[in-house]
Amino acid sequence: MNFHQATPIQEMAIPKILKGSDLLACAQTGTGKTGAYLIPILDRVPDYPKGQISTLILVPTRELAQQIDEQVQGLGYYVDATSIAIYGGNKGPEWEQQKKALTQGADVIIATPGRLIAHLQLGYVKFDQLKTLILDEADRMLDMGFIGDIMNILKHLPAQRQTLLFSATMPPKIRDLARRIMHQPEEINLAVSKPAEGIDQQFYLAGDAQKVPLLIHLMQSVENPSMVLFTSRKSEVNVIVRALKKMKWDARGISSDSEQGERETILRDFKNRAFPILVATDVLSRGIDIDNLSHVVNFDVPRDPEDYVHRIGRTARAAAKGTAITFINDQDQHRVVRIERLLEKELEKRSITEGLGLGPAPLWDPKKDRGNKKKTTAPQTSSSAEKPKRFFNKKKKTGPAKTQG
Structure with a gap:
């Protein structure tokens, strides 16, 4: 895919992921976070039996799920990796396609929490062979109220797994979540406060x-x-x-x-x-x-x-x-x-x-007190x-x- 040089987050994260450590990584969007976890995860796919879900990636929006799915297809072409994006919508052909992937075992599942919960409630999703859980844009998922769904999904996953939590910011609630779902995670913190110079x-x-x-x-x-x-x-x-x-x-x-x-x-x-x-x-x-x-x-x-x-x-x-x-x-x-x-x-x-x-x-x-602004500047009509x-x-x-x- 014409990648020649690792970005800083990729350079720091890939060795830790390959080592098998849990990882709590904070890096600004647009810095190559997706490649930081997909490249080492896809490197392992040939070592796992086919027909089993080895990696679950949770994301906050369907657009991000679709984009990661496309990147799995590109990066994983030569390792024969299979993937599917699981996100909301009507229970039509997309639902049946998602159900088939979840029951027959795609290598990588990228899902929004609510839609995955809907499938889990029907009893046919098996994560007993899962090796890696990834939470991408974790701070956004918590802002959108997904914490309950995330904790529900965790009940269906093996306790022995590698957990990777990627977040654009690192508020206290992210560290609290990490303590609840991770085992002695290593940490990476890259600056998030500076927009690009251009x-x-x-x-x-x-x-x-x-x-x-x-x-x-x-x-x-x-x-x-x-x-x-x-x-x-x-x-x-x-x-x-x-x-x-x-x-x-x-x-x-x-x-x-x-x-x-x-x-x-x-x-x-x-x-x-x-x-x-x-x-x-x-x-x-x-x-x-x-x-x-x-x-x-x-x-x-x-x-x-x-x-x-x-x-x-x-x-x-x-x-x-x-x-x-x-x-x-x-x-x-x-x-x-x-x-x-x-x-x-x-x-x-x-x-x-x-x-x-x-x-x-x-x-x-x-510094002006704008608490009564509507009363003091009401329009004439x-x-x-x-x-x-x-x-x-x-x-x-x-x-x-x-x-x-």
Whole structure:
């Protein structure tokens, strides 16, 4: 596959995994974590009997499961490794295909916890010959509430196994989980706080109603963009897509509420450059490898500083260049301060909306008490604050309507 040099996480992890140690590894997304555990695991596949599940990989999202499955097929081609991704959806042909793989024994199973639990409850899944358990993006799985499912799955696994836990961050709850499921793990900790040097980080002060027209202005001079726009609220995905389409930009959205087939089609078309803007929740901020993104946009500031690093890490991968645009409204300013602490530097905040005829931008004042902001800055008409879909009012020359969108 034209891999010539190990990344730092691969160089440190592969010998420990080959030695058979349990491993707790913390490394930023985009640093080669998947190869760090797949390469040594696949190296062992010819030593195990066929028809038995030797490796189980648990992941938080179906997109990551699919991507790892593809990498198993590529990396494991010459060791005759079989694999399948087990993730949610209707109990149709995919369910039967998953059941067949689980009963006949694929070498590597990559699964989201909820879907695997559904199969386990029917009694036909046997993990008695399992050699290795891998939890990838473990911190994200805990954030998504999978701890109960993970502990349930562990009851079906042999006590004598190698356990590898890979995480992009190392909060206390990850160490607590490691103590519960691992045996004297070795540890690897690589810095997670620094975005790639090739990312041009741009921050703009903007009210919610100003964000779409400001984005259109910023993108006017960009040729052939390929952009992922992140929002923290899945309810906003379709709202933003409609607003962009009204401004003659081709955009599509993806969130955890999207149907399985629709998500797969949209993600495939975006990777193939069928449309320029993908609007997504944090379901895409971790682990998903999309080549040659020109821009990442934070429509709102991520709740956690580490998530900012993961979001903008979708661009400027593998030493490439990229641009990360972040919009800051009044309520998100304290989150920017936390990002600055993590990055250990002050970030430039630009205020350009008034010069564009979009009205004044929010003032940068992160120490201001915004607890009663809705009462003190209520719009003049009672209806405007109740229309989150109304990002931009072309009829008004005094600026965009105040919204929650």
